[in-house]
Amino acid sequence: MKRLGVAASIAFVLLAAACGGSAGSGGSSAPNGVVNLVLWMGYTPPPPASQGAEYESLKGIIADFTRLHPKIHIRMEYVDNDYALQKVTVALQGGEQPDISYQYGTNMPQVAQAPEVVNLTKIIKQPAYGWNDFTPGERDVATVGGKVLGIPALVDNLAVVYNKTLFAQHHLAPPGPDWTWSQLVADAKAITDPAKKIFGLTFPADGSETTVWEYEAMLWEAGGHLLNSSGSQAAFNSPAGVQALTLLRQMQAAHSLYLDFHPDAGQSESLFNSGHLGMIITGPWDLSSFPAVHYGVQIMPSFSPGGSHQTISGPDNWVVFNNGPARVKASLEFLQYLVQPANLLKNSLATGDLPTRLSVQKLPGFAAFNKKYPGAGLFAQNLHNVLQARPQIPQYPRISAALGREIVAALLGQASPQAALNSAAQQANSYLAAPAG
């Protein structure tokens, strides 16, 4: 009797588990010819009114698209961009992937390993996508192992935003387009005032990708590379890498560098906005956080006069997942519409985001962009200083994590810049030697 009861319960459990597993993801191809798509994005609607622009812009473009294609319905679902890779990993395990997902460029090598990801290599050759109109940095990041797996969704880059008032108070000339790191170090030192808690420059020190990509821009400008040319060994512990890290370490030792251990918490932004920071290295997304400051924007400094002032770009992508041919076809139709120059211009003017295609900068309406978003025009021009991209390999996140930890160790003075970078390189080489996983 007892055994029968147990057996019945187990059967019940298995039955319930089997039924529970077959729920759909919401998107579908209905028999009446309507295709329902699920689109994951990290934008939130207002309120607050100041933060809903991207959501409203995308929603507007989707509404326009639906008017042109009444049989394609797109549902926007919020997924925090920082966790989009984790969410899609879990969704793929259950076969519940969205049709289109917003993914950071650094996620691409991981995403590329999913059999469900749609290879766009042939599709982007159609003239409507204007593939060569995207910057080289964007195209590189959308491509993994020779396959194009994403359509650029957002592009940005790093430049120096400085407090004009603090510069004027200390009788410093505002930085020019040919400035150098030694000039930045001198300016930062002049502005620093420990008694008033004013620092020359802030640097993210949580060891995350935020730390690493700022360092990478400096590494490249100093003439260094992350990996050797064949990608088999770490190369950042070169004299160029040491030069970049030593500069930061010396600024930290001179107390003119504010180490921000929680860059996600927005502390540096509020400190800059309250006049406690002379300079902040950041992207166009941050400009709206500085309403209280009279700020200027300048491209990254070079290490020697006449340098190339390289910056780093962090393009994000729209990635398409396979949920059957009808839904893939509809997803591609939408993405093609989304990246039309006229729509990109509309989006840039509504949000302050840089246009992902260069030809948008030549459209007559683009002049309004820098007027509406002071400083954003410089970030748009700065896209031309993006000469390299981070390597699109599955081991990159782990290499970046090791490099981030060691950069912070060096900044805190726990290890010399050379020793810290050597240690990170040793870890990176062990990850490169073993296949990812």
Add this chain to the structure above:
Amino acid sequence: MTAARAAASRPRTHRIRRILESDHLSGWAFAFPAVFLIFVFGIVPLIWSALLSFQQTNLISPPHWIGVANFRALAHDPLFRQSVTHSLVYTALFVPISVAGGLFTAIALNRKIRGVRFYRTAVFVPVILSTIATAIMFLWLLDPNFGLVNFLLGRIGLGPYGFFDSATGALYSIVGMTVWGWLGFDVIVYLAALQGIPPTLVEAAEIDGARTWGMFRNITLPLLGPATLFLVVWSSINALQLFDEVYFLTKGGPGTATYVVVYYLYSLAFNDGVAGYAAAIAYVLLVAIMSLTLVQLWVGRRLVYYSS
């Protein structure tokens, strides 16, 4: 004999009815929702991660079976060793401080003083606060440059201290914050146990001439044994699984100062795409926690006095 023959010849419907009417079936039916949830969210992941620990996988692409290579690699992983050390240091500090602090506070609150209900509530409030709210609050309080704590310390000529931002102090700052957050739980458990001490024993001891310390040493403490054992076991399991505070506050940093086992395995599985290796770490942690709990229960059985 007759009964057996009658039973054998009984039609099948009787048997089905007997099953349907039996207590076992209704018992299992009542237990089903809980059993189902434990099965789906407990047993299935347990088995699945056991399989993962023998694979090389990033959870996205098809996995490769690699035997015990993940477990072998653990022996040569300096970051794993650091994470284990930090977890052990954290546990060795958190458990005694929170349990002893809980005992002290409970005894202080187990008296007839004015407003005792308010104090008891106040002590318990941190337990129900969400970790992230607590974390953000402590982040601002303990900020090296702009925090209130350093400002006040500066007034009396101390500091500034780095707290979460200093490689030497971050782990201890997390100990402090979590002790504050969990003290109320220990207090509630001890208060309940203190109120369960039979007044007759206390009176008898008083008649025998026991003073405050003797009373505490010989009556109170032994009778609190079961509560103490529970709190030690429970806090140790919790402490070895420390994650939220590290994730919100320090991300393992500065540098590697607050890498603990669960944070390390999380970052491996979900940032670095090394899920098989992370599952192996999870299993090592599972075995470690089980062994520690067994040792604690074994020692506890020798030391703890159960009154009934």
